[in-house]
Amino acid sequence: MDPVTDRIPQDILDALTDVEMPRLPPAPDLTEQMQLEGHDIPLHRAGCIIVGSGAAGLRAAVELNRRGGDVTVITQSAWGGTSACSGSDKQTLHTANTSDRGDDYKAMARAIRAGGAMDEDTAYVEAVGSPRAMASLQYLGLPLPQDALGGTLRYQTDHDEVGRATSCGPRTSRLMVKVLAQEAIRLGVPVFNHTVAIRILTDGDGAARRVVGLLAMQPKAQSEANPLGLVVFQCGALILAAGGPGELYRDSVFPNGCFGSLGMALEAGLDLVNLTESQFGIGTRREGFPWNLSGTYVQAIPHIYSLDDEGREHPFLGDYFRTTQEMASNIFRKGYQWPFHASRMLDFKSSLVDLAIFREGQKGRRVFMDFNRNPLPVPGDQPFDLSRLDADVSRYLGTAGAAQAQPIDRLRHMNPLAIELYRRYKVDIAADPLEFAVNNQHMNGGIAVDTWGRSNVSGIYAIGEAAGTHGATRPGGAALNAGQVFGTRVAEHVAASGAAVAPPDAGIAPVVAKALGTVTGLLNPDSPLSFRAVREEVQARMSDHAGIICTPDQVAAAHRAAKALCARIGREGLSYDRPGEIARALQWQQMALASQAVLAALDHYIAKGGGSRGARAICDPAGDALPRARSGALDAFRFRSETPADQGEQITVRMTEGALGIATRRNRPFDESAKAFFERDWPAWLTGAIHDLPTN
Ligand SMILES: Cc1cc2nc3c(=O)[nH]c(=O)nc-3n(C[C@H](O)[C@H](O)[C@H](O)COP(=O)(O)OP(=O)(O)OC[C@H]3O[C@@H](n4cnc5c(N)ncnc54)[C@H](O)[C@@H]3O)c2cc1C
Numbered sequence: 069m070d071p072v073t074d075r076i077p078q079d080i081l082d083a084l085t086d087v088e089m090p091r092l093p094p095a096p097d098l099t100e101q102m103q104l105e106g107h108d109i110p111l112h113r114a115g116c117i118i119v120g121s122g123a124a125g126l127r128a129a130v131e132l133n134r135r136g137g138d139v140t141v142i143t144q145s146a147w148g149g150t151s152a153c154s155g156s157d158k159q160t161l162h163t164a165n166t167s168d169r170g171d172d173y174k175a176m177a178r179a180i181r182a183g184g185a186m187d188e189d190t191a192y193v194e195a196v197g198s199p200r201a202m203a204s205l206q207y208l209g210l211p212l213p214q215d216a217l218g219g220t221l222r223y224q225t226d227h228d229e230v231g232r233a234t235s236c237g238p239r240t241s242r243l244m245v246k247v248l249a250q251e252a253i254r255l256g257v258p259v260f261n262h263t264v265a266i267r268i269l270t271d272g273d274g275a276a277r278r279v280v281g282l283l284a285m286q287p288k289a290q291s292e293a294n295p296l297g298l299v300v301f302q303c304g305a306l307i308l309a310a311g312g313p314g315e316l317y318r319d320s321v322f323p324n325g326c327f328g329s330l331g332m333a334l335e336a337g338l339d340l341v342n343l344t345e346s347q348f349g350i351g352t353r354r355e356g357f358p359w360n361l362s363g364t365y366v367q368a369i370p371h372i373y374s375l376d377d378e379g380r381e382h383p384f385l386g387d388y389f390r391t392t393q394e395m396a397s398n399i400f401r402k403g404y405q406w407p408f409h410a411s412r413m414l415d416f417k418s419s420l421v422d423l424a425i426f427r428e429g430q431k432g433r434r435v436f437m438d439f440n441r442n443p444l445p446v447p448g449d450q451p452f453d454l455s456r457l458d459a460d461v462s463r464y465l466g467t468a469g470a471a472q473a474q475p476i477d478r479l480r481h482m483n484p485l486a487i488e489l490y491r492r493y494k495v496d497i498a499a500d501p502l503e504f505a506v507n508n509q510h511m512n513g514g515i516a517v518d519t520w521g522r523s524n525v526s527g528i529y530a531i532g533e534a535a536g537t538h539g540a541t542r543p544g545g546a547a548l549n550a551g552q553v554f555g556t557r558v559a560e561h562v563a564a565s566g567a568a569v570a571p572p573d574a575g576i577a578p579v580v581a582k583a584l585g586t587v588t589g590l591l592n593p594d595s596p597l598s599f600r601a602v603r604e605e606v607q608a609r610m611s612d613h614a615g616i617i618c619t620p621d622q623v624a625a626a627h628r629a630a631k632a633l634c635a636r637i638g639r640e641g642l643s644y645d646r647p648g649e650i651a652r653a654l655q656w657q658q659m660a661l662a663s664q665a666v667l668a669a670l671d672h673y674i675a676k677g678g679g680s681r682g683a684r685a686i687c688d689p690a691g692d693a694l695p696r697a698r699s700g701a702l703d704a705f706r707f708r709s710e711t712p713a714d715q716g717e718q719i720t721v722r723m724t725e726g727a728l729g730i731a732t733r734r735n736r737p738f739d740e741s742a743k744a745f746f747e748r749d750w751p752a753w754l755t756g757a758i759h760d761l762p763t764n
Contacts, residue, residue, distance in 0.1 A: 081488050084237040089147045090250050095260040102300060104581050108293040109300050112260070114140035115568030117282055117303040119265045119329060123151035123241055123548060124532025125309030126248035127201075127555030133255045135563035138570055141252070142263040142284055142301060145325065149311045150533065151241040151548070153323035154358055162198040162232045162549045171232070174740050180546055181735075182227065183682060184715025185342055186539025188738035189519050194537070194546065197553035202234075205552070208247040211236045225544030226362075226406050233545045238359075238489045241548055262286060263299065264651040265329070266658075267583040268306065268336035269576060270525060277337070278526035279306045280576045283583045285651040296587070296650055300580055304567035305527045307558055308333065308515060309551075312533035313662050314354075315655075317508035318607035319429075319615065321351035321358045329534050331658025333515050334665055334723040339524045341536035341720045342513030343669040348616045348683040349406045350425060351507045357493035361437065361504055362406035362544075364486050367464065368479035369396050369452075371441035372425070373501075374433035382433065383444040388424045388697040389416055392445045397458035399443065400465075406544070408506065408616045410680035410707055413695040420695065423705065426506045426616060436501035439476035446698065506616060510547060512538035512682065513669075516720055519736075520759065521558035527567055529558040540682035540715070564759040590657055591650060592641025599642050599653040605633060606656075606663045614667060617705065619687050620674045627667040634664050638726075665721045665728055672730045673719055679708035681715075 098110035115138030118125045125141060132139045147153070162176065173195045181191035202220070206212055212234055213221040225233040236243055252259065267283040281302040290297035310329035314322025330340060351360045374382045389395035394416055401418040412419035428435050442452040450456065454471060465471070470478040476498050479486055490497050515523050515530035517537065523530055530536075532551035562568050613626040637657050644653040670684075680686045680693070691708040694701055717732045752758045 076484060081485055084239060084485060085488050085492055087239045087242045087246055089152070089242075089246055090253055092146055092249075092259055092261060093253065096258050098299065102577060102580060104577060104584060107296065107298060107584065109298045109580070110289070110294070111300045111302060112140065113302040113571035113573070114138055114258075115303065115570055115572075116140070116305040116307060116562050117142060117301045118307040118309055119143070119282070120149065120309035120311060120532070120534070121146050121245070121249070121259060122149040122309060122311050122532060122551070123244045123248065124311075124534075124551030124555045125307070126245060126252055127552050128307050128309060128531055128559050129257045130248055130251045130255060131556050131559030132562055132568060133252070133257050135559060137559070137563050137568035139568060140258045140260065140301070140303075142260040142265060142282070144262070144264045144310075144327075146249075146259060146261045147245070148323065148325055150314065150322060150326055151311075151551075152245045154241070154321070162195070162202070162543075162545055176232065177738065179228065179230075179232070179543060181539050183539045183541025185345065185681075185718050185735065187519075187537075187718075187736040189736050190537050192738050193519050193557065194550050194553050197556065198549050201549060201552035201556065204556075205244060205247060208251050210243055210247050225404055227541050227543040228404075228545075232543065237485050244548065244552075260284075260286075260299075262288060264655065265310070265332065266587060266651060266654050268332055268528065269300075269579045269583055270336060271576065271579050276526075279303065279528045280572070280574070280579055282306060283580060283587070285654075287648045287651055290647055295647070296591075298584070300576070302572055302576055304572045305529065305562045305565065307521075307562070308523075308528065308530040308534045309532045309555070310534050312511040312514070313659065314508075315603070315659055316511075316606065316610050316663055316666070317615070318611040319505055319507045320354055321349075321360060321507040321509045322354060323358055324354050327655045327659060328511070328514075328662070329530075330514065330662035330665065331660070333523075333530070333534075334661055334721070334728070335658070336528070337525060337723065338528065338530075339516040339720050339722050340514065340665060341516035341718050342539065343511075343536070343666045343721060344673050344678075344684075344719060345512035345538065345540050345682045346508060346684075347407045347510035347512065347542070348422075348506055348508055349408055350402065350422065350504055351509065352502065352504050353507060356503075357490065357495060358507075359489070360406065360509065361402075361502075363403050364479055364483035365403075365437070367400050367403040367482065368439065368470070368475040369399050369443060370437040370439045370475040371443045372399065372421075372435065372437055373444075374428040374435045376431075376433050382428070384428055385421065385424055386444065386446040387699050388420050389446055390449075390698045392443065392449045392452050393456045393458065395446055396443050396452055397461045400457070400461045404544075407509075407541070408683050409541070410685035410693070411709070413685065413705065413707075414693060416696070420697070422506050422616060423695065423702075424697075425504075429505055434503055435505060436503050437497075438501040439479060439497050440474060442475060508611070508615070510542075512536070512540070512542060517554075519557070520561040521554045522561065529562065531555050531558055561759055564756050565761055587654065590637070590641050591644075591653065593643050595641045595643040597636060597640050597642055599644055599649070599656040602633065602637065602642065602656045602660050606630075606660055610663055610666070614670060616683060616685060617687055618670065618674065618684050623667065623671050623674055627664070627671040630660070630664040630667045634660050661723075665723075668728050668730060669719045669721050673714075677708075677711060678714055679710040681710040
């Protein structure tokens, strides 16, 4: 009997992997126009503009609309972005009960910020907000799994000791987008699809500076009267929910076309924070079907090997681990220790697997997982045997009933969706080996925000992966949870501020004219520098010098080169082949700036003695930590351990008059001993004082 159809009927598997998205109604007609310097630019006015229709942006849209806000969403691609197009078989959300004993928000907050460089109050906000985020998604129809008595099924994931994760299968985040989009459509929230934000418009100076709108492009709206396809969105509040900068790296498991808004934010004078912190791990690249190979993919313990130019196979992991048992057990552990972490390269732990794969890539070899073969033995050691695995691994596989002889059968038994998912993209892992690599997967840093999602410029908020709310590490599932919790918080705050009750009507022509001048200055069809050349240069530099392995010299040189590239773009402008590529060219100009900012922060961190943390090993011949392989010490990868003092602070980047300035600030604290007291604290809620709004 086929175990797939035996355990779960095919139609159920289909529904969890092929998630159809709702039809968007057409966006409202643009009836107002601005005439500026030969451009007839349509204008749309809204109380609040949200940039991005991922899980975070749609959450904010729904919550703000329900609070009476006049809200419009603009999006590069309605069902594009990371939430709608990526995921893993452990796409997760935080639940509020762990180890069958209930949970403690303070303990959960401690777990969320355990990697350091995270604001303690933010971690608490995410912890205390998680049950509401989850319950409201369930109310909207998200099929989170429950037991017969209504308890949410949950399990252990990365940086999570107690099991705070849950999942509705490989498409959890897409399902979240779906239920939120259905609600946004039901509420009549206008969505402008295929609309790319290119400049944030602000007015005023110093502390009085505030958002007045956004300059965007709709490539399809280009005409003789409006050659760039510009649209102005005027607003009283702006929520940036444009996701992470997935295009920053060549080796990436982000879906195609994820640019985020870091460059745009820098140009608007917003503070960015923790740009040094990202997540990297094994997955299939976006050139094919981008997917994390975590969870059961590796817990099935497939054979991992590389192929050289001549087609010769190399079972390279055998050069790193001392026994077949140690190697197989560490392949398994990548399931819940998925992100690379320098300290796990030591003592033959699971990140030695990532390092080994990374080194094969450096040698120009392609790396594969073969689910039809068990791992080959480490030279001189016994063959792979399910009865010779480390105790934690045996216990898990035993409980899961995964005693089948071949990895593909263990995978099919534990998670048939994992096989189905690749089949959807014409990759049959039951028949063929799967090519994969160590890829960039998540930006932990981003726009600096306070506990209400406010940036340093009045009226501008950031949520989801656009916001820099995570520290050096984050538990699996914390990204989606943060987007939902802060999506709700910003909506509450915008509503309380009154900024989005009605569309603003002040004239903003001078501000738009200034932004238009900057944009046209950057576009130069005759420039020898094309946006494609910029893409190649930026992605190669980031993957080769700012990935999991960094050295002080290489990062400093990469920083200098990134700065030179941005200066050249400023001098020569960017060329493109077709008018339809103008918005893309500007996104690459902003991505080059984002890359410069990441490298500036990293260079600063390393130069002041920063050690290995999060997903980066800072390799240094004077480092105190030396990873070893079976074949001997890996001297080239000697690295600096993390400096504990760095856990207490965060690095910020701000652009002023074209120059990037770096600073550090202490993490905001959270007083765990402080207790809410109903009669004392109720007035602050009733009067709205909790929102900390300016009083006039
Ligand atoms: C392979 C993979 C697996 C992951 N697994 C997990 C997991 O298991 N658990 C977890 O918590 N997180 C996971 N993450 C991270 C998580 O999925 C993302 O952080 C999250 O989905 C981001 O949501 P978002 O709404 O902020 O952004 P997105 O979903 O990326 O949405 C961004 C939106 O902004 C739009 N946009 C972008 N730029 C512009 C612009 N200039 N103008 C207009 N619109 C714009 C896009 O079209 C899109 O609609 C994973 C990520 C990847 C890549």
